[in-house]
Amino acid sequence: MKTSYEIAQNYESNYWNNRKNDPVGIIHDLESSYAIGAHLQAQGILNFEYDSFLDVGCGGLGIGNLWLINAKNKYGLDPLTILIPQANLLLDNFINNIQSKTTYIKSKAENMPFDKNIFDIIVCNNVLDHVDQPVQI
Numbered sequence: 001m002k003t004s005y006e007i008a009q010n011y012e013s014n015y016w017n018n019r020k021n022d023p024v025g026i027i028h029d030l031e032s033s034y035a036i037g038a039h040l041q042a043q044g045i046l047n048f049e050y051d052s053f054l055d056v057g058c059g060g061l062g063i064g065n066l067w068l069i070n071a072k073n074k075y076g077l078d079p080l081t082i083l084i085p086q087a088n089l090l091l092d093n094f095i096n097n098i099q100s101k102t103t104y105i106k107s108k109a110e111n112m113p114f115d116k117n118i119f120d121i122i123v124c125n126n127v128l129d130h131v132d133q134p135v136q137i
């Protein structure tokens with residue numbers, strides 16, 4: 001029998017495989033960061049360039065909030081393989097640019113392969129309800 005994690009990740013895998021060819025869906029996903037983006041903006045967090053930023057569960061296109069936060073060293077962690085977009089030339093360029101500036105780690109957040117206290121800022125958006133061990137993460 002499949003675990004709830006396996007069922008959820010099967011859904012996520014299909015979701016992102018469809019998304020990579022769907023410009024309107026990608027725009028919808030970008031818009032879904034509005035609430036967290038507005039919060040970060042209100043806190044003044046978007047006004048700085050950070051040394052290092054980690055997006056935990058950055059999604060199958062590797063976008064997450066990586067496009068919103070300015071950092072010299074950006075990391076995206078997700079158990080899924082990061083896909084190449086083929087949706088629309090302008091959006092593809094936008095995503096390719098994010099991907100080219102990000103180091104992706106294919107891993108579950110329960111086993112993050114990082115030393116402690118190395119990131120200036122970490123975002124984890126719309127992920128904890130997907131995982132087996134949210135408290136550990």
Ligand SMILES: C[S@@+](CC[C@H](N)C(=O)[O-])C[C@H]1O[C@@H](n2cnc3c(N)ncnc32)[C@H](O)[C@@H]1O
Nearest residue numbers: 057058059060064080108109125126127130131
């Ligand atoms: C709803 S998507 C959210 C993606 C992105 N954070 C965003 O806001 O667009 C949930 C993501 O969590 C990832 N995920 C699921 N279990 C995870 C885990 N244990 N550790 C890290 N990421 C996980 C999935 O692969 C998926 O990409």
